[in-house]
Amino acid sequence: VSQWRAVIGLEVHAQLRTRSKIFCGCATSFGAAPNSHTCPVCLGLPGALPVLNAEAVRLAALAGLATRCTVELRSVFARKNYFYPDLPKGYQISQGDAPVCTGGWLEVDGRRLRIQRIHLEEDAGKLLHGEGTGQSWVDLNRAGTPLIEIVGEPDLCSPDEAVAYLRQLRAILLHLGVCDGNMEEGSLRCDANVSVRPSDDAPLGTRVELKNINSFRGVRDAIRYEIERQVTVIETGGRLRQETRLWHQDSGRTEPMRSKEEAHDYRYFPEPDLPPLVLTSTQVESWRQTLPELPGPRQARLERDLQLPAALAAWLCEAPARVAAFERVLGPQSTAEQAQALGHFLMTQAQAALVRSGRSWPEVDAAVPVLAEVCERWRSGQLSNKMLAELMAQAFSGDAPLEEALRQALAAAGSVVGDPAALAATIDEVLAAHSAEWAKYRGGQSQIFGFFVGQVMRRLQGKGDAKRVGELLRDRLA
Numbered sequence: 001v002s003q004w005r006a007v008i009g010l011e012v013h014a015q016l017r018t019r020s021k022i023f024c025g026c027a028t029s030f031g032a033a034p035n036s037h038t039c040p041v042c043l044g045l046p047g048a049l050p051v052l053n054a055e056a057v058r059l060a061a062l063a064g065l066a067t068r069c070t071v072e073l074r075s076v077f078a079r080k081n082y083f084y085p086d087l088p089k090g091y092q093i094s095q096g097d098a099p100v101c102t103g104g105w106l107e108v109d110g111r112r113l114r115i116q117r118i119h120l121e122e123d124a125g126k127l128l129h130g131e132g133t134g135q136s137w138v139d140l141n142r143a144g145t146p147l148i149e150i151v152g153e154p155d156l157c158s159p160d161e162a163v164a165y166l167r168q169l170r171a172i173l174l175h176l177g178v179c180d181g182n183m184e185e186g187s188l189r190c191d192a193n194v195s196v197r198p199s200d201d202a203p204l205g206t207r208v209e210l211k212n213i214n215s216f217r218g219v220r221d222a223i224r225y226e227i228e229r230q231v232t233v234i235e236t237g238g239r240l241r242q243e244t245r246l247w248h249q250d251s252g253r254t255e256p257m258r259s260k261e262e263a264h265d266y267r268y269f270p271e272p273d274l275p276p277l278v279l280t281s282t283q284v285e286s287w288r289q290t291l292p293e294l295p296g297p298r299q300a301r302l303e304r305d306l307q308l309p310a311a312l313a314a315w316l317c318e319a320p321a322r323v324a325a326f327e328r329v330l331g332p333q334s335t336a337e338q339a340q341a342l343g344h345f346l347m348t349q350a351q352a353a354l355v356r357s358g359r360s361w362p363e364v365d366a367a368v369p370v371l372a373e374v375c376e377r378w379r380s381g382q383l384s385n386k387m388l389a390e391l392m393a394q395a396f397s398g399d400a401p402l403e404e405a406l407r408q409a410l411a412a413a414g415s416v417v418g419d420p421a422a423l424a425a426t427i428d429e430v431l432a433a434h435s436a437e438w439a440k441y442r443g444g445q446s447q448i449f450g451f452f453v454g455q456v457m458r459r460l461q462g463k464g465d466a467k468r469v470g471e472l473l474r475d476r477l478a
């Protein structure tokens with residue numbers, strides 16, 4: 001595989017965070033009873049007319065501005081015709097050759113990865129298939145949800161680069177508040193075009209489109225699998241077909257889609273029920289003024305001002321809630337050392353507890369302020385390692401909101417026992433209970449010092465201040 005060059009482009013669909021759908025007033029909220037968020041427009045009833053949601057336009061323009069695209073002052077909606085049961089009109093309203101944003105780029109690890117276009121479109125409904133019943137149901141709550149499709153140029157050359165590009169794109173959309181970025185719920189979806197060629201200047205190989213990718217891991221695994229598959233086909237004398245393949249995460253393979261489901265002739269034509277979308281440059285400039293600090297510059301600032309390692313800064317900036325809470329907790333006066341300690345604590349201890357418990361990052365991000373308190377008490381020695389481990393396990397294991405669970409666990413954990421009188425009393429108890437070992441120690445077996453420390457800590461249920469216990473024991477045994 002190593003001598004082959006992969007050529008990869010991503011098409012990313014992002015659901016816009018508007019309250020209502022793109023062409024009607026129905027709610028976009030997730031998880032409602034099937035078909036309860038529908039009306040004649042999104043059901044595609046004859047005679048119903050679409051009205052464009054202005055907020056969807058603003059969000060699409062923000063996405064374009066943040067990715068260095070040109071926001072076009074005139075763009076056109078078009079009908080993309082195809083038949084599928086989740087598409088009541090028999091066509092999707094999208095944008096064809098006149099999209100709302102064109103020609104941007106992202107910079108990923110020093111490489112400029114181009115974005116060809118961003119266009120607005122409506123989402124389709126959902127089919128629910130009854131297991132073993134042979135029946136399917138149609139839920140049109142999602143039909144008409146506003147989407148942007150961000151079409152990347154085929155500038156990516158490895159699965160890891162594709163993941164890095166998608167991570168940065170997601171972080172930007174999250175910082176803008178344009179999309180919630182939830183890949184499991186499908187509000188951020190990704191298709192990948194993959195081909196291989198023997199060298200960088202050889203003609204492009206046969207392109208395969210991969211669909212059904214719904215996680216970062218899926219992006220990496222699906223592209224990696226597909227590159228290997230294509231190389232194997234070519235090297236064993238076979239011929240690749242230009243086709244659409246579905247990624248199956250469980251089997252770790254791509255499989256061709258049934259031919260009935262692909263090779264559409266979409267017969268694009270301008271949507272007669274909507275006028276062209278016309279913006280003014282004043283409007284676009286006023287939106288540009290509202291752009292927040294984006295993840296790239298924010299990451300650079302954290303690296304510069306707090307001397308955070310790049311990987312840690314990038315990880316913090318992946319989620320605006322996380323980095324905002326991190327910065328709020330630190331405040332303007334904190335040192336680079338404090339920043340690094342808290343960052344590492346979040347990326348290692350909180351991450352580990354999260355993985356074990358199956359909780360989600362947004363919950364953890366909301367709990368960063370109390371996590372910072374936990375971190376500080378642990379760093380200052382008020383919580384022992386054992387106490388920290390127990391506290392984190394307890395707080396993450398329940399069903400209660402994490403912030404509250406952490407506060408309770410922190411209160412219940414109490415503090416390490418550092419009071420010299422209490423420690424001295426415990427040391428006396430231990431020496432009295434283990435007079436034989438004490439005699440051995442006095443006889444020169446200094447290596448059993450650790451045994452006494454262990455016994456004292458045990459009697460204190462792991463809550464002793466280990467450093468002070470050691471000091472007091474040394475004095476007592478001397």
Ligand SMILES: [Zn+2]
Nearest residue numbers: 024026039042
């Ligand atoms: Zn509707």
